[in-house]
Amino acid sequence: MHRLLRDMLFGLTDAHVILEPVSGQLMHPEALSAFDQLRRDARDAGFEPKVVSGFRGFERQRIIWNAKASGQRPVLDDAGRPVDLTRMSPDDIVFAILRWSALPGASRHHWGTDFDIIDAAAVGEDYQVQLTPEEVADEGVFGPFHCWLDERIAAGESRGLFRPYAEDRGGVAPERWHLSYAPRARELQDLLSEQALVDQILDCVPDQQVALSECICARMPEIYARFIAVPESAYPTNITRL
Numbered sequence: 001m002h003r004l005l006r007d008m009l010f011g012l013t014d015a016h017v018i019l020e021p022v023s024g025q026l027m028h029p030e031a032l033s034a035f036d037q038l039r040r041d042a043r044d045a046g047f048e049p050k051v052v053s054g055f056r057g058f059e060r061q062r063i064i065w066n067a068k069a070s071g072q073r074p075v076l077d078d079a080g081r082p083v084d085l086t087r088m089s090p091d092d093i094v095f096a097i098l099r100w101s102a103l104p105g106a107s108r109h110h111w112g113t114d115f116d117i118i119d120a121a122a123v124g125e126d127y128q129v130q131l132t133p134e135e136v137a138d139e140g141v142f143g144p145f146h147c148w149l150d151e152r153i154a155a156g157e158s159r160g161l162f163r164p165y166a167e168d169r170g171g172v173a174p175e176r177w178h179l180s181y182a183p184r185a186r187e188l189q190d191l192l193s194e195q196a197l198v199d200q201i202l203d204c205v206p207d208q209q210v211a212l213s214e215c216i217c218a219r220m221p222e223i224y225a226r227f228i229a230v231p232e233s234a235y236p237t238n239i240t241r242l
């Protein structure tokens with residue numbers, strides 16, 4: 001694999017992303033174009049989509065991961081309650097973190113094709129976004145926007161954008177706020193492999209190690225199947241490229 005493509009795949013470069021001027025977030029150019037078109041459609045319906053998290057590099061994801069593994073950040077159960085890491089095995093900790101946070105090197109945010117959104121028209125400028133299931137539930141503050149978006153996705157009118165974690169498949173918790181530009185994301189996902197991720201994690205220099213890496217590498221087949229590989233059936237079939 002070409003070095004630049006490898007660096008892009010694992011979030012080791014930001015050469016493939018550009019600035020979204022409203023939010024200040026970095027996005028893949030094709031994903032940004034799709035989002036701009038979707039935003040125009042949404043504005044006509046009274047919504048104001050805003051990206052709150054776009055490109056996230058390997059190092060940023062590693063910091064998040066290690067903070068959770070060390071207990072500096074809370075690790076949550078399915079109900080959103082903090083778990084007690086001192087009562088858990090390394091394997092259990094890894095899988096608990098993966099429920100809500102991507103493995104460094106395997107985050108779709110590395111590609112810039114994936115991003116998290118809110119409806120800025122639904123809240124004030126001082127609103128503290130949490131990206132919780134309650135916010136995006138039908139009755140939540142962003143519910144009306146996501147119900148509108150459900151209809152657009154189902155009709156194939158979402159400009160190539162879809163939700164890779166729309167349902168609970170026993171891995172990543174559902175994330176209604178997470179959108180992905182399907183044509184490019186599918187291609188990049190096909191370049192990933194279990195061994196490539198293991199090699200990337202083991203290749204980290206001593207002061208940039210991924211916490212619990214020994215456990216991660218040993219359990220990679222299960223981790224890859226449950227938390228990384230979005231099945232082909234989840235990708236929309238009724239879309240076209242820009």
